[in-house]
Amino acid sequence: MTDLVLKNIGKTYPNGYQAIPSIDLVIEEGEFIVLVGPSGCGKSTLLRMVAGLETITQGDLLIKGNRVNDKEPADRDIAMVFQNYALYPHMTVRANMEYGLKNRGVPKEERQAKVTDVANMLGLDELLDRRPGQLSGGQRQRVAMGRAMVRDPKVFLFDEPLSNLDAKLRVQMRVEIRQLQRKLATTTLYVTHDQVEAMTLADRLVVLNKGKAEQIGTPMELYDKPATTFVAEFIGSPSMNLFDAMMTEEGIVLSDKTRLPMSHAHRGSVIWGIRPEHLQQSDEANADFSLQVQAVESLGAETLIHGLLEDGSGQPKPMVIRLAGPHLPEIGSYMWLIAPAKHWHLFDAVTQQRL
């Protein structure tokens, strides 16, 4: 059953600025949807529109089949976790979690039972009588989630909930959020600018750019078949290498005149892409091209090599390759590389769309 439907949703501010032209999205019950994009892409605005904190100026928002455009946030049966957690500083953890239930007239015993339940699940039992100021960042994060969970809402909304945590805690909380969501099977809309978070959490991702959904799909769909150059660059770290190229009878010709044999109906300017992890080292005889090494980042399990793709034009193009295990090529030396054809990505040079 569909849980949350965004039908031609758009937002135009009173001053005429169009933050979101139009977005269509159908979310199934229990799905974990991540809205991801660079800052200013409209992802938070979209989430706040679903929450009812921003007005919707166009389209319909349906929760469980009911149009809720004009309903107050409280009447939409959603719960939200804010970036700064937005815990009530003068209330204890228990009072924070109870507040929503209290406002809805839930009797005291039931309230306490629910809070105890959720506190148990999140390991907050010991902290119930403390105030937010006496908690660590991770604990506050957990309380914010607990406050959302006690209400047992139809939809969870997360607005960059992990961005105030340190790197280690972020990874830990990421895993916890995913496990909790699986267990509760509550439909979730999650906003982040971090593509790793997006990839690891999402059932499906929505990549937003300038208020438009560039692509909607599972993490692997987006990784394997990015619909636009924007998605190609945004998903995956380090980003995909993209080069201007020409599609001819003989295949792809890069600007440095390197020819890569390929048969494709398209002719003319294209953008050719390959991910850093798909490039392979080879010997001079079999290589597609050579790379002059500029910098080496050794990460232990893998090595990132930044280099320049030499060409006759005098403007070498930067390229990154990612190799498993340790490698220590000399700076300035040349590496011979193969780009396997099955990992190529081709985009129209004008529309930036996948070919």
Place this chain on the structure above:
Amino acid sequence: MSVYFPQKKLPYLLVLPQLIITAIFFLWPAGQAVLQAFYREDAFGLSQQFVGLENFVDLFSDPLYYKSMLVTMVFSFSVAFLGIGVALWLAVMADRVIRGKMVYQTLLVWPYAVAPALAGVLWWILFDPNIGPIALFLDRIGLHWNHFLNGDQAMILVVISATWKQISYNFLFFLAGLQAIPRSLIEAAAIDGASSFRRFWDIVFPLLSPTTFFLLVVNLVYAFFDTFGVIDTTTQGGPDGSTNTLVYKVFKDGFIGLDSGGSAAQSIVLMAIVGLMTVIQFRFIERKVQY
């Protein structure tokens, strides 16, 4: 942090101007008041007689002094609560204004620039039983207004005059306090199903409590000691002492009644009250409300 000076004299020299000012303008007159409190002086200031604690004994056996104390309490708390209440209401409203915010806020701050005596005169004219538009309006709706005869009405007049000015001051603090509350807290409460009424009383008001407490003390001090001008221009403490606050009584007994000893004794009591209020202010405000 401490700073060490190589010479012993320099630091004393540096604080000397401040010490001199304090001594001449505060310690000396205060000392004079303390001394005078133990003397009885004739009306022309020609002779003094040491009377020990007699001035204090007189003071505390005078039913008029207790009446003045009660008047001061009623007046001060009315001014503080009214001033804080109205200012909070205005600040909450101003915080919601989107268009013309600056104009609105600036206009609300203006009354603070009006001198207390002028504020008194302004309201005195508005409420004048013969020519005041408000008094005439009240008469028309059947409420006979004459603060020259009716003590309660006189009290209402001085409370309004004193409060009006203080509202601007309170308003500024409340507005700053409101703007310091993160928007997401209010939004979280809205999602939690709290009506705007509940959001205010459950979230906003408790978070403003440090500001409110600070203003309560400041307003009480203001109403206690800083409203001489307002009272002098409107009611002169009358009718029948119904607006005769402690500070106004000091002036009246000392300069009009020419009882300098009794007036000095009252000053000492007032000094003690200021000291007490300062202690309260430091003890509670410095600690802040913890969360």
